[in-house]
Amino acid sequence: MSETAPVIDQDSVPSPAIEVRALCKRYGEYEAVRDIDITVRRGEVFGLLGPNGAGKTTTVEILEGYRARTSGEVSVLGHDPADRSIELRRQIGIVLQSGGVYGHITPREALAHWASFYPHPREVEEVLALAGLQEKADVRSRKLSGGQLRRLDFALALVGDPELIFLDEPTTGFDPAARHAAWETVRRLRALGKTILLTTHYLDEAQTLADRVAIVKDGRVLAIGPPRELGVGAAHYRVAYRDSSGELVERETDDPTALLHELTEAALARGERLEELSVGRPTLEDVYLELTADA
């Protein structure tokens, strides 16, 4: 079903950060992930976009080493995450969908402790600033708000200075200001050359942050590509005009060039104009809704 069979580039391109081939995960009878193929290049922000229960978290947790896969091949920074090697965990940072923290220590103490796990950690102060936690650095974590705890999640994932960062629905439950702050953090990480795998069910988040997006539903990748190009081939262009009787006509096509030619030729032959002629390019939202619609 995946129309975008990944091409493995043998040239001088550096090896991808993540390669997933024919990944399947079954829980008893239930197939959470069915034959997913994904390649995440180094330095890109890759979005897994899909409704709840699409298999996004299962996929990410297999890549993080939390779950065993049923079948398929997975490589994360050249490691099989199922081996749970410490070497791999030194190079990745994980922001879980919901992760608890010790309530009786402060963000500064937690970060100093976490930093000691890694061979080349970032400065605690720098990470506090990056996550916007300076003012709460010495407050016990149990007294932090939900948004501040989420920033601490980010900070703990970044303190080891990871190459690859997993963000599982990083802004769910955020107010708009907090979302934009989180997006800014992601952009800064990207600017540092980090690779980011992000899951989200927010279209605008995927559109804003991701270099490429895979739309996932029912454990399958339905479409994959840069958000702006994703519509091409995956959804129809919409051509609309008002005919001579004043009625609005809408036509959908995969090939707007041919349709326009046909329509304009016919109109010219009749000596008519196509009033209010417009060609609509599908947005990511159109693609998403079309692909994830039931039945």
Added chain:
Amino acid sequence: MPSALSGANPVALSWRQYRLERRMFWRNPSAAFFNFLLPLLFLAGGGIILGGNQNDLNKLVPAIAGMSVMSTTFTALSYNIVFLRERGVLKRIRGTPLPTISYFSGVAANAVTNTALQIAIVVLAGRVFFGIGWPQQWGELIVFVLVGVVCFAALGVAFAHVIPNFESTAAYVNAVFLPVVFVSFFVFDSSSAPGFLRTIAEALPLTPLIEGLYAAMVTGSTLASHIDELVVIALWGVFGLYFAVRGFSWEQTRT
């Protein structure tokens, strides 16, 4: 910051984890209360009830010492593991390069420290307030406390697997802790306990532990004459360790 040791040495990481656990322990008033005030309250209460009967006091102090070993390890670890698991802290730690062995060494050392502090308090109280003197056999005392710690710590971790969510932890833990403590105290104290109750209590790890502590602290009968007790505790320890490792879950229970 000892950056030279950072991210590499599992021993250094165990030590850091241990220090963090200690800091968190002292900052949590309810944990400090349960660990230090509760045995003292039991000692004081028992002392008042038993009055000046030295024979009874001789039994009260080792019984409280045995209970202390169980509460600082079995109870404390069940609570902690369930809490950290359900809150998602364990899962987060699982995603870092912190070696599993370092994490558990730090957590276990924290529990052992609490046991040692509590035993010290009970021994001191026995000497100062209850007229039982210093322990007769220090070596025997240490052996029984150590084997007891390993046994009850392992059982605590194993028991955490059975507890489905944090809200029910108190119910689950007390459903085990209280009956075991009552049966063990009763059988240890009363020679007229029914035979079946005695059989049960002596097959459980707490009564043998209290017998061993009684020997070490009061009568002075040697370790060699209490190998049976030691074996029972050790067997429970092996059972506990097996299930502690086998059933361990780093993640929230899914419903």
